Amino acid sequence: MTVGADVLEALRREVREFVAAACVTARCDGWMRGYDPEFSRRLGERGWIGMTWPREYGGGGRSNVERFVVTEELLRAGAPVTAHWTADRQIGPSILRSGCEHLRSEFLPAICRGELVFGLGMSETEAGSDLAAVRTRAVRVDGGWSITGTKIWTTSAHNATHLYVLARTGEPAGADADRHAGLTEFIVDRDSPGITVRPILDLVGEHHFNEVVFEDVFVPDSRVLGTVGAGWKQVTEQLAFERGGAERFLSTYPLLAAMVRAARRVPDRGVTERVGMLAARLAGLRELCLQLARAIDAGEAPVRLAAESKLLGTAFEKAVVETARYVLDVCGGDPEARRLLAEGLGAVPGASIRGGSSEVLQTIISRAEVPK
Numbered sequence: 395m396t397v398g399a400d401v402l403e404a405l406r407r408e409v410r411e412f413v414a415a416a417c418v419t420a421r422c423d424g425w426m427r428g429y430d431p432e433f434s435r436r437l438g439e440r441g442w443i444g445m446t447w448p449r450e451y452g453g454g455g456r457s458n459v460e461r462f463v464v465t466e467e468l469l470r471a472g473a474p475v476t477a478h479w480t481a482d483r484q485i486g487p488s489i490l491r492s493g494c495e496h497l498r499s500e501f502l503p504a505i506c507r508g509e510l511v512f513g514l515g516m517s518e519t520e521a522g523s524d525l526a527a528v529r530t531r532a533v534r535v536d537g538g539w540s541i542t543g544t545k546i547w548t549t550s551a552h553n554a555t556h557l558y559v560l561a562r563t564g565e566p567a568g569a570d571a572d573r574h575a576g577l578t579e580f581i582v583d584r585d586s587p588g589i590t591v592r593p594i595l596d597l598v599g600e601h602h603f604n605e606v607v608f609e610d611v612f613v614p615d616s617r618v619l620g621t622v623g624a625g626w627k628q629v630t631e632q633l634a635f636e637r638g639g640a641e642r643f644l645s646t647y648p649l650l651a652a653m654v655r656a657a658r659r660v661p662d663r664g665v666t667e668r669v670g671m672l673a674a675r676l677a678g679l680r681e682l683c684l685q686l687a688r689a690i691d692a693g694e695a696p697v698r699l700a701a702e703s704k705l706l707g708t709a710f711e712k713a714v715v716e717t718a719r720y721v722l723d724v725c726g727g728d729p730e731a732r733r734l735l736a737e738g739l740g741a742v743p744g745a746s747i748r749g750g751s752s753e754v755l756q757t758i759i760s761r762a763e764v765p766k
């Protein structure tokens with residue numbers, strides 16, 4: 395689906411005007427730390443959640459390139475989009491790709507309205523990079539499954555209406571067995587009996603992630619996402635949606651903008667060179683992200699490209715914070731710039747870990763078939 399430049403430009407203007415009218419306070423990492431369900435509902439009213447999904451499920455039937463424009467503007471503004479971000483970025487697309495009709499009609503329209511908040515229950519203490527090692531177990535019971543286990547680093551679980559859970563439903567047979575077999579994806583009501591959510595504070599004392607304990611939590615058959623036992627293939631595709639978005643290089647954009655404002659006030663060759671280098675890298679990352687959006691529009695799950703984009707994007711975010719320290723020292727910075735620098739410093743160490751560490755992404759890239 396090709397969309398004209400004039401349509402994209404009009405959409406960009408519309409989002410900018412909306413954000414300006416909402417008097418958003420820009421913050422770094424607003425997509426993970428900016429929880430504002432009312433803001434998400436208003437975005438839903440504008441048709442900016444689920445905008446690429448079919449209209450019959452409440453979506454906008456638009457392209458991923460248009461979605462890129464909307465997400466880019468929201469991220470540039472540092473807007474508080476956490477409430478709907480995970481659902482819009484990866485749970486909805488996974489339901490569309492793998493889910494049955496029942497799941498589609500139950501969840502997609504409500505996600506589009508900005509009413510649902512999802513937490514991602516993938517990682518465990520011994521299963522972060524090595525997701526196939528998950529020990530959370532789902533056993534067959536009458537009418538569904540009973541889940542027992544503990545997930546960790548579950549962002550937004552304390553605010554979530556639902557949790558995505560990757561669990562083991564079958565044992566790989568024998569020592570040489572495929573470790574990726576026997577995994578299944580579930581969608582679980584966060585208020586189900588047997589779920590305990592415990593806060594974990596990050597290094598700056600903020601509460602955004604959690605430990606989530608499941609003790610014999612009943613999940614009906616209707617909440618299996620996709621095929622029992624096919625969880626590995628499905629989650630790998632889902633990670634392409636998780637890794638490939640503009641949030642992997644724009645988390646620190648509000649700080650970059652504040653740095654440019656400071657640099658304009660005090661001409662300095664060293665500052666100009668450093669900021670110019672960042673601008674060039676940013677241009678390259680935008681192109682990469684647009685390439686991803688076009689691949690998704692073509693029906694692909696571009697696993698390798700998403701890994702490349704996240705690897706380069708989070709390295710860029712770190713460079714923004716490092717450069718900002720230098721620039722604000724040389725040029726001085728207003729209190730707003732200092733606040734954004736403090737936020738960036740607190741947020742950026744997690745950027746190259748969450749959603750797959752940089753080392754693991756390099757392995758994925760090196761093993762993937764190089765496109766001809």
Ligand SMILES: Cc1cc2nc3c(=O)[nH]c(=O)nc-3n(C[C@H](O)[C@H](O)[C@H](O)COP(=O)(O)OP(=O)(O)OC[C@H]3O[C@@H](n4cnc5c(N)ncnc54)[C@H](O)[C@@H]3O)c2cc1C
Pocket residue numbers: 513514515516517518519520521522523524546547548549550603744745747748749750751752753754757
């Ligand atoms: C801010 C933040 C938010 C998060 N939110 C969520 C969430 O909502 N849901 C969720 O499920 N998880 C979440 N996570 C967890 C995240 O996905 C894991 O931390 C990540 O996958 C790494 O796993 P780990 O912490 O177990 O580290 P480990 O896997 O133990 O890795 C430790 C170190 O070893 C390296 N390493 C591991 N294996 C290899 C290898 N094969 N080759 C080379 N190096 C390797 C890693 O790169 C890393 O440096 C979040 C993490 C952060 C920081």
